[in-house]
Amino acid sequence: MGDTLWLEPEKLSEVKDILSSGDPEIRVVSGGTALSLIMKQGMFDPNKIVSLKKLQSELRYITSDKAGNVRIGSMTTLRDLEVDALIKEKAPVLSEALTHVANPRIRYVASIGGNLSHGDAHLDMPPILMAMGAEVKIESAKGDRWLDLKEFFKGYYETAIEPDEILTEIMIPKQAEGIVGTYIKYTTLSNDDWPTVGVAAFLKKTDGIAGDSRIVISAATDIPTQLFDVQHIIDGNQLDKTTIQKAAEKAFEVAEPLEDLRGSVWYKKEMVKVHVRKALEQLAKE
Amino acid sequence: MALGQSISRVESKSKVTGQTDYVMNMTVPGMLHVKILRSTVPHGIIKSIDKSDAEEIPGVVKVVTGEDLKDFDINYYYGPAFRDQPVLAMDKVRYVGDPVAAVIAESVEIAAEAVNYIDVEYEEMEPVFDVLDSMKEDAPIVHDKVRPAGSFADLKSLLPQSGSNVCLHYKLRHGDIDKGFEEADHIFEDTFTTPAAVHLPMEQHVAIAQIDSEERMNLWTANQSPSFVRSEVAHVLKYPENKVRVKVPYLGGGFGTKLYVKIEALTAVLALIVKQPVKLALTMEEVFLTLTKHATVFTMKTGVTNDGKIVARKCNVVWDTGSYADIGPRITQKSGFTAAGPYDIPNVHIDSYCVYTNNAPAGAFRGFGVPQLVWAYESQMDIIASKMGWDPLEFRKAQVLTEGKEHATGQIIHSVGLDKVLDKLDTSLEWKDYHTNRTNGSVTQEGRKIRAKGMAIGLKAVLTPSISGAIVTMFADGSVSVYSSTVDMGQGSDTILGQIAAEELGLPREKVRVVHPDTDVTPYDTITAASRSTFYMGNAIQKAAEDVKNQLFEFASEHFQVNSDALTLQDEQVYVIDDPAKSITIKDIIKGIYKMPAGSIIGKYVFESHYESPDPETGQSKDIAIFWFPGGTGVEIEVDIDTGKIDIVNMVSVGDVGKAINPFNVHQQLYGAAVMQIGQALFEECKYDHGQMINSSMSDYKVPSFKDLPDHSDTIIVEEPHPEGPFGAKGVGETASFGVQPAIANALYNALGVRIKDMPFTPERVLRAIKESEKEQESSLVGSTVEIKGEK
């Protein structure tokens, strides 16, 4: 520490040039709320930090495209998203969840790009965005690529972003007519803690029959995990007590949580079950 | 006048506008910075330390190890009860986090970097982490030799035991315990545990040491006991006390972790070694390793008769004091003697053990051990009441200590409003109605959440003996300065102590200023802790102010040719009571005394408690505490039976404060102490893996946030005046900390019939208990016998 070089390029192309060496010791920083913590703990000590601070005009935006998809620049802050009218309309679950993320001081500086790139399974945005079918744009000097969030998270603090790459945009596809969704954040220590279990549930109800369901759990597992087996139980069925119970039991069965300070494997499996049930009960009422 | 007024804090404005000086923000010219290298092994001999690489780093001034200290003529060990803690590890380390070396550098960053370049080789020794294992005869010994300390009168009799990890065994024998159990119709025995927890004030431990041109040691430190720091640092440096000056500005919180010497001895020694000012500021992560609250194992056996009287109680309390005793021995004794609860019990037997382990040192924590005890005795009160079919409130009322009754220590109790505290809990919880009408917890939200109420009371004895000195100076213009070594660490002592002086002198509060502790200037005070300052320092200030008043009266009585007792002081004037036309202003009196409009009137007082040291074999004393103060907590909780999570919907804290000098401040103290305990009750716990704390950061060790506050809270003041208190006041800083944990545990039992005896009540622990009790109920349905616990 101390020798770290701090760079503040003014163009995205410059950032890509700097990163093009592929040196893993070079790190991008957006809001810095996550990176500063791991640096302070001595877990990571980059020799160059590339701040995206001066790329506000290029990377801080929330718009919708012609197809009705929402497009979010990676430097958009969590607070921007929380209060944005378009997000409230197109992704109200996200706006609601953001009011329970960290605290206002953090939300004013933390970016959505940093939130995803951090690859921490305890965050609240990844499961929601994943359940909504979001995709991310990853750029480098070599070119751009789009990736479904389902393929983005690779492991504990590990994502698909290569050292020469940078995440620039998040695209939330237009949700089909009749889609309802919810997110439950469950904490076991103080109420402002990171979640012990997060459950995002989205599905479409047609005449009481559920379809197109997307159930994603996070925090309990090392990466946000979509529970396809649970979705099979839900899809095509009445969202009644029996279906919900079966889905919850299935979630218990397939979830593979890790034990940590916030709960044992047994307890986290129980909590996955309980909160998948609670989430579905909520959707059944809507 | 000033008394009983909710005057707002004198420092509020400066704090919220960021003007307040804290040691954390202070610098002195030429100051160097210190970072500590800490032991990575729980128990071991230091074989070698290679610091050459670290010392070569540009900006590093020096790396100091225990070995280096041997070049200096100083004492290496310090501590309030026993001098068992080295300035830096000497030969041996005793816990993961024990300071092994200190880097002194030009910047914090360089010092932090250099710490990584020191190589230490340890020869590991077998560690002991479990406090009960540590009491066994074949346990590894943490301290081969323990040196007694001599600073406090009450601790002189606490002789350490050598060759054992039990560093203190306190005994209380009252009545005939065997006979008591014979008389009992039912006997209950339960064990309750409390884990280690931490204080986490917003401001970490921080100190600056500077040797001045007179070769005196100057210390600025965030510490709750400046007088003790002066004498203990003087002991370490082998300086006379007047060559050590300790200054303490406002603290960003204390809660017990900043008592006695924490980092001050090391900071002072380093300044001595490099002959330059040094600053040592711990990181929050290091605060976790510096001091914890005692983890305890408390086994309580109680005998009751069929007509609802407790006739015998046997308490076995084991305190894990960690690697250094700190103030553990005093907690073991002074809280130990309250272990049987605030009840009139004829036969009591207490064994309280202070035990070394290779865990982080444990010491004072708001409540000073009493919450760990109340947690057990108030849980058991409800266990007994429920088993016997009694109303837990009536069961308490039937034995609660009231005026003139004898406490288990042999002291006759007076001025404790325990019965009033119970009455307030009764009405505020609507207890009678609740207790008679409830079948079980009331069910809400489609049967997934259950509500229930619970209560608990506790009693603490104030630190006795102790001393507070104060000087009150009145200047020629009639304004006043109060010189006191009480530390305002956020509890509002500057405000209240100033109110006491103002009241005595008939002045508006704004005319009085309280000078912050500076051992060159402010007189000796034992400590700012133990809910003692309003009583002890308040007394000293009241009497010092009275001294000033008497001097004013002396002049006025001659001036008017009347007796002093015919005079009164009001609105900055002395009046003749029977002839108010005869009056003279304070300014004129001072002018009269000194024949010029200058000079000052100095009043002083040293308040000392009376005390009778307890008999070493029986713990009996007719005068063990100068005052006792009770508190009670009532809660209504909502338990989610799917997750086990407890939500506190209502919390009532009741405290008998004698007299509320500043009612708003008193409410704040009650509320703050209670909220702090919510964290301890529900989720706070230091977690260790082979002695290494694994949640030593605020990311993983959570404290209550605004989102954890009860939906509704009440704080209720009871005033049972104490004849020796200033205007009848007792203390309040810890009062609301006593009963929170058992009140919640009792409510949980009332909700679901599950009894938890280990803290904290995490959702997982509660859910497990719920599942187990469901299983038990199922098995009892098929006819298997359920063991009836506690029955004779």
Ligand SMILES: Cc1cc2nc3c(=O)[nH]c(=O)nc-3n(C[C@H](O)[C@H](O)[C@H](O)COP(=O)(O)OP(=O)(O)OC[C@H]3O[C@@H](n4cnc5c(N)ncnc54)[C@H](O)[C@@H]3O)c2cc1C
């Ligand atoms: C006290 C506290 C409480 C919190 N509570 C919550 C909570 O309750 N719920 C929750 O969801 N989160 C919580 N967080 C986490 C917070 O949301 C994240 O820290 C934040 O979103 C990260 O964004 P950032 O812009 O600050 O990231 P940074 O710290 O700037 O970066 C994080 C990581 O992502 C990389 N990175 C950043 N931007 C890019 C990019 N454009 N392309 C590629 N890589 C990039 C960095 O190199 C770094 O590795 C909390 C954080 C704190 C400090």
